[in-house]
Amino acid sequence: MQPQQRLKRRHFLVLMGMTLVWFGLIARLWWIQLGAPHRFSKRGIDLVKSAVKQRQQSIVLHSGRGDIRDRNGYAFTGEEHRALILFPLARGSLEGTDGLSRLAAIVSEPVDRLADIMERAKAPLVLRDSDGRMIVLTEGQAEKVNALGIPGIVALEVTERYRQEEVAKHVIGFINQNPGMVEQLYPDEWASGKMNADSTIGASGLERSFDRFLQGVEPSILSYYVDGQGKPLRGLDIRYSRQDNEYYPLSLTTTLDVSIQRSMERIADQAGLERGSIVVLDAQTGDVRALVSRPKYDQTKVDLRTDSWKNRAVKQLPPGSVFKTVVAAAALAEGVVSPTDRFTCTGEYGKYHFSCWKKDGHGSVTMEEAYAQSCNIAFAEIAKRVGGDKLEEYAKRLGLSTYVGHVTPHLFKLDGFRQVDGEDPGAIFAQGVSRRDEGVLIQTAIGQRDVRVTPLQAANMVVAILRGGQPSQVRLVGEITYRNGQPFHQFPRQDLPVPGIDYVTASKLRKLMRKVVTDGTGKALDGALWEVAGKSGTAQTGGDETRNHLWFIGYAPADQPQYAICVVAENQPSWGNNKATEMFRRAVDELAGQTAQSFRPAAGNSPE
Structure with missing residues (x-):
């Protein structure tokens, strides 16, 4: 081939390469702008929204999600209030005017504070006080603010999803943006583009378990469109999209009682509970009236590197001597022990380094006395008579080795729908461990070794004993309603799919639990406003x-009985007062006080 021909061929190849690159770029641009502007890249980036965001300043006035309420209609997820909304673009609108001083006079805030807030603002915000609470405006104040006509400053109704001072935060949960979770949970909506990387979904609690129902409609958004200098674009400066649908979003009516929930949280905080939980169930139905979890967390600033947002009430722990209730149930039901059978406790078992908590022992005690005094040696002997297989069977009968939260087999397109998010199932023996090993069996008898129970399961076991031996599923939500209040779906009460225990055994257990308070380890509760029955438990943490x-x-x-209660104080020192017993007593006194007040005659109607 001649040099001239080779040169021509080279030019041709370069030209063809440039042409292919050119067509590739055109195809790519077509795909970005027309083919998939809402579904660009594997992360589901919406290019249209991203482009708009560059010239738009927006603030969400209502998330569009349905509310979560207590059994009497109290909304845990916020109330609508008139508030002052400030956009960064307002800085230009205020230059050379007295608008800021006039605004300060209307909202009763110092001019310097408003000026500092405006100077620091990088995104639209709601005016708050020094504690972070929204400053609520009167109707008159709102009218005066809007009459100023300052672009970027407006007074409108705002509904915050979460309030700082709110209770039941671990039950309610939180929402966030998680593209991976959106794609996994909503594959159809992800594929169609209805949901993308910007979509917000429930991440924990009821927000997560009921996310499909709470999703609702588009959020209410106030937006300003601005130019490159951040000034409002004439004719396109403001847009307010507000939800207006009679039926959606749907809302949840929980079984919680906000008065009980608030008082239980106050008790936990006053007692200095750093880690633990309080569960209060209705003694007749098993419905949740309060679920307290500590440590606290902020629903608006969740640190996923910690577990403070997890609900401790549904996380499994070694239950200690609380598990002796299961041992007693199995022994009584199987007829291997009667309440009057005697055992000898010298303080030491003689092997396995197993001992009683009472160093010198309890001496000769009946089974009834051993339960009241929580004697380890007696219950080790009882467990040996019962056997590991029966212990595991009766734990299951009482709902301690399964999920106890309410399950709906088929809820619309959702199979096996669970109300309680993040619930652990509990366990008695580890996989592969022999139920006949004496060392394993006696440790299991006192709720140690591999035994794990959640506070919710323990409280539900109490309800089962009160109901004659049949455990129920624990309801956290009673119904889903339309926005107009009409019912969408109701969740019926239902039993756990386990056989339970017989009525006679349940009756004997109630007597044992009463003796704990009158003559045993719970004697500190004998002076509570209500007479109490129960069982204490102390479990080693395993590490310290x-x-x-x-x-x-x-x-x-x-x-x-009106309430079944479980209190757990985790990681407590092995000396000093028993914080769990103290909080249990205060919980009982609080419930007694609330009940008495609810039945108090109204003024002017008192009997003579």
Whole structure:
């Protein structure tokens, strides 16, 4: 080939290459702009929205999600209030005017503070006080603010999803943006582009378990469109999209009682509970009236590197001597022990380094006394008579080795729908461990070794004993309603799919639990406003012998039970007062006080 021909061929190849690159770029641009502007890249980036965001300043006035309420209609997810909304673009609108001073006079805030807020603002915000609470405006104040006509400053109704001072935060959960979770949970919506990387979904609690129902409609958004200098574009400066649908979003009516929830959280905080939980169930139905979890967390600033947002009430722990209730149930039901059978406790078992908590022993005690005094040696002997297989069977009968939260087999397109998010199932023996090993069996008898129970399961076991032996599923939500209040779906009460225990055994257990308070380890509760029955538990943490998990489960009033309660104080020192027992007593007194007040005659109607 001649040099001239080679040169021509080279030019041709270069030209063809440039042409292919050119067509590739055109195809790419077509795909970006027309083919998939809402579904660009594997991360589901919406290029249209991203482009708009560059010239748009927006603030969400209502998330568009449905509310989560207590059983009487109290909304845990915020109330609508008139508030002052400030956009960064307002800085240009205020230059050379007295608008800021006039605004300060209307909202009763110092001019310097408003000026500092405006100077620091990088995104639209709601005016708040020094504690971070929204400053609520009156109707008159709102009218005066809007009459100023300052672009970027407006007074409108705002509904915050979460309030700083709100309760039941671990039950409610939180929402966030998680593209991977959106794609996994909503594959159809992801594929169609209805949901993308900007979509917000429930991440924990009821927000997560009921996310499909709470999603609702588009959020209410206030937006300003601005130019490159951040000034409002004439004719396109403001847009307010507000939800207006009679039926959606749907809302949840929980079984929680906000008064009980608030008082239980106050008790936990006053007691200095750093890690633990309080569960209060209706003694007749098993419905949740309060679920408290500590440590606290901020729903608007969740640190996923910690577990403070996890609900401790549904996380499994070694229950200690609380598990002796299961041992007693199995022994009584199987007829291997009667309440009057005697055992000898010298303080030491003689092997496996197993001992009783009472160093010198309890001496000769009946089974009834051994339960009241929480004697380890007696219950080790009882467990040997019962056997590991029966212990595991009765734990299951009482709902301690399965999920207890309410399950709906088929809820619309959702199979096996669970109300309680993040619930652990509990366990008695580890996989592969022999149920006949004596060392394993006696440790299991006192709720140690591999035994794991959640506070919710323990409280539900108490309800089962009160209901004659049949455990129920725990309801956290009673119904889903349309926006107009009409019912969408109701969740019926239903039993756990386990056989339970017989009525006679349940009756004997109630007597044992009462004796714990009158003559045993729960004697500190004998002076509570209501008579109490229950069982204490102290479990080693496994890592530090000087720290224990402290439990107390029980019910009140003892003669006509209204509430089943479980209190757990985790990682407590092995000396000093029992924080779980103290909080249990305060919980009982609070519930007794609330009940008495609810039945108090109205003024002017008192009997003579």
